[in-house]
Amino acid sequence: MKRNKTEMALIAVSMVFIVVMLIIPLISVIVNSLREGLSFYAAALTTDYVISALQITLLAAVIALAVNTFFGLLAAWTVTKFEFRGKHILTTLIDIPFSISPVIAGLAFIMTFGRMGWASEYVTALNSILGTDLQIVFAVPGVVLATIFVTFPFVFREIIPVLNARGNDEEEAAALMGAGGLTIFFRITLPQIRWALLYGVILCTARALGEFGAVSALSKARGATFTLPLEIDALYMSGQSDSITAAFAVSSLLVLLAVGVLLLRSFIEYKSERKRAL
């Protein structure tokens, strides 16, 4: 194919930008993580701190995923299947976590459940009734809440365009023929959105596993409430060269996850393009 000069130049600019800004950083994580050899790499991933952080991270991610998927499906159903006043306001409110500093998200839970937060007395009262010692802020529940907050809109956002594009004809026909809500959802809507839902779920998981700012405000105990990103921060900030390498080793786990997300995204796009072409 013959190309003109502008086309060549623009493609070259794009390639250089992507390689320098995105691909080199990605490769550099892996290179840095293997600086001290494979046995160091393996040892860095199996310290008590890392294993504890991995457990907390997975716990928070699984809960956030369940909550946000449930919410995303219900909210998307409400917004796309019905006309009502204030729909625009509702979607704007759902998008809030996208445009808010993660540090403010952490602050929000401190202001709610912290020592001077208005809800702390209710938590204390609940604890005295149940005889438990449930802590929210600076404990695992706070980490979970912060994770839910920052990933809240992801599933919702990913399935909305598909639902809008498909319209409601099939659902309305089914409803007129007497199908119940759950039947309509599982037999008609879910098959339509399954790829978008899958991508939303994966993206939500990746973000939940990688959240740093919000969790950082609410979690101060290494080895107890730290998540993987916080453990990376602790290792990196200690400043010694081998712990920095360990920080990159832990990071490489999250990089693999990110690459997995991107591959899945490309795969889903490829599938939907083929479907459109057929």
Add this chain to the structure above:
Amino acid sequence: MIKQLLKGNHVIPGFGLTMGISVTMLSCFVLIPLASVLVYSLHLPASEYVRMISNDGVRNAFMTSISCSFLAAVINCVFGTILAWVLVRYQFTGKRLLNGVIELPFALPTAVAGITLSKLYSDTGLIGSVFAQWGISLAYTKIGLTIALVFVGIPFVVRSIQPVLEKLDPAYEEAGNMLGAAKTAIFFRIILPELRPAILTGFGLAFARGLGEYGSVIYIAGNSAKNHTQVVSYVIMQKLNYVDYAGAASIALGLLVIAFVTLFTINMIQIHQARRAS
């Protein structure tokens, strides 16, 4: 039943239930915690705000966050437009890869991006050492901070422009071409005005994200009060660590107001442009 049909809505069951659960969950996980920050910061005495505004460190942090996010968003608009153009209009090998990698900053945890960029652009890093030869330091300066914000913001701009460019009717370009307009004239007089709302949206999203960014900037920024490389979210986190909740909340309110004004302004400009166009 007939009335419902004519209105074309509420044929599908489940409105009350899904709406109720969605709004309840949104309130519990997002709105109420955020409202706590608002209520708390609005109850602060005026002297607290005077203290915040008269504090050089806080003022500088706001200046740094705003100026660097603005610059990064402008850079992203330039490269984002080129990238979107190349991805939509040209066919070349590696296009699918390029398209997939754009979303890396969404999928890569911010802390991982932060430590990698900081290492790459430090005076001994792969990219930083090239500039260090000429006596230019990138990491731990505002330049490094801006680079990190470019990394974080690029997918917002590309993904805002891409769909608009795909739907753009080529008839006007062809008309321009046949009437003998130069390529640059066609781009700046015909295509760019069509893309302007999308570029503006991308700019707003990237700018708002940059203002609140924490994980990917704190390592590369250096966080020096003397060199004005502290960002607002870093200062909030510092206040939280010193248990200065009043200080943290007053700065957070400032940040929320700026983010809100940005998104509101961009919405207004778009509505204005849409009216003029029609």
